[in-house]
Amino acid sequence: MTEYNIKELKSGGLMKQKEKDIFSLRLRIVGGFVKSEQLIKLSEIANKFGEGYIHLTTRQGIEIPNVNIKDFETVKKELAGVELQMGACGQRVRTVTACQGKECSHGLIDCLLLAKEVDKKYFGIGGHPHKFKIGITGCPNACIKPQENDLGIMGRLKKRFVKENCNYCGLCAEICPVGAIEVDRDSEKILFDADKCIGCGDCVYSCPTDAWRKRQEGYAIFVGGKMGKFPKLGVKVFDFIETKERVFEIIDKTLEFYKKFGNKGERFRETLDRVGVEKYKNKVS
Ligand code: SF4
Ligand code: SF4
Ligand code: SF4
Structure with missing residues (x-):
């Protein structure tokens, strides 16, 4: 196999290992989501064509190591049967x-x-x-x-404030990780610093009276x-x-x-x- 071919294969998700004709197959696992039937098929493939294990990458990918290149087309067909495809390496947009x-x-x-x-x-x-x-x-x-x-x-998240719902309990101010909210219980006022807000939505989802609401x-x-x-x-x-x-x-x-x-x-x-x-x-x- 020439160097050029190895590069071509790499761009399609086949990474050459040190051993002759042995590759690790990188799969296209979008967002780290894998169906149970796909996991079962991966287990079968790893047992049959690899060495009985898979490798999880730092970017949520799955690699099947120790596959002989002669088995690649068969493995690819089996993967396709459960809607799994090869990933991408090299100078390309990688799996999200x-x-x-x-x-x-x-x-x-x-x-x-x-x-x-x-x-x-x-x-x-x-x-x-x-x-x-x-x-x-x-x-x-x-x-x-x-x-x-x-x-x-x-x-x-952007939010809005429904004043009449607020009981000035102070929870949102306690919960806000950046100190963007101040609650003045005595004068029943809420001070909100939009420049500090990082849009986490914690105030919206923790307010017991629905006074902070999602805007967008x-x-x-x-x-x-x-x-x-x-x-x-x-x-x-x-x-x-x-x-x-x-x-x-x-x-x-x-x-x-x-x-x-x-x-x-x-x-x-x-x-x-x-x-x-x-x-x-x-x-x-
Ligand atoms: S958590 Fe809700 S009810 Fe309590 S002070 Fe904040 S906005 Fe008002
Ligand atoms: S959205 Fe997050 S950062 Fe912004 S005010 Fe609410 S809790 Fe604080
Ligand atoms: S905490 Fe936020 S970033 Fe972390 S998993 Fe949940 S939604 Fe995603």
């Missing part, structure tokens, strides 16, 4: 990661649905200077670490995060995007920007540092 989103008590957006939609549109797209990772997290707790992705999406869900966008030898956290470029359509427009324009301004082999963060975050923001705004 996501947290539980609305299934979590803090979740503000439907992360799985968005992850599936984003993955459907962008997975495996190449032609950029380097790999491109997208992560979606349901709230500012940031469990999926959106700041470690080339583009990270975070659920946010939205999305914060981070860009330029990366790990590896020279890790950097992504920077927040949009605090509150109101619609999913606009999120998709931002991803489109971000990938266009990366393609146009990125140098060969450069991660998106390096492009941003060299070209400037302000120029990027102007292009995608």
Whole structure:
């Protein structure tokens, strides 16, 4: 097998191991969600074609190690039978990661649905200077670490106050992680500092009288995060995007920007540092 072929295979999710003809198969697991029937099939494949185990990657992926290349087409067919596909490696848009989103008590957006939609549109797209990772997290707790992705999406919430419902118990002020709320019980006043608020929604979901209410869900966008030898956290470029359509427009324009301004082999963060975050923001705004 030539070096060129190994590179081709890698871009389709087959990673060569040290042993002759042996590969680890990386699967496309969107948002870390796997059906039980898929797990059963994975177990069968690992037993039959691998060495009886799988590996869970740091980005919620599944790899089946120790598969001989001669068995690859058979394994691929068996995977397809339970709607599993190969992942992507190399200079491509990688499988989208996501947290539980609305299934979590803090979740503000439907992360799985968005992850599936984003993955459907962008997975495996190449032609950029380097790999491109997208992560979606349901709230500012940031469990999926959106700041470690080339583009990270975070659920946010805007709220409104219904004065007549408030009994000035003070719970929202106690619960707010950034001190954005002050409750003056004596004069029955609530002071809210919108600049401090990080849109976590904790006040809304903990208020016993429904005085804080959800006004709108939205999305914060981070860009330029990366790990590896020279890790950097992504920077927040949009605090509150109101619609999913606009999120998709931002991803489109971000990938266009990366393609146009990125140098060969450069991660998106390096492009941003060299070209400037302000120029990027102007292009995608
Ligand atoms: S980021 Fe928020 S919604 Fe997602 S798992 Fe963590 S706490 Fe739950
Ligand atoms: S938790 Fe609700 S009822 Fe209590 S002070 Fe805050 S807004 Fe008012
Ligand atoms: S949404 Fe979160 S950060 Fe904002 S005021 Fe409520 S608890 Fe505080």
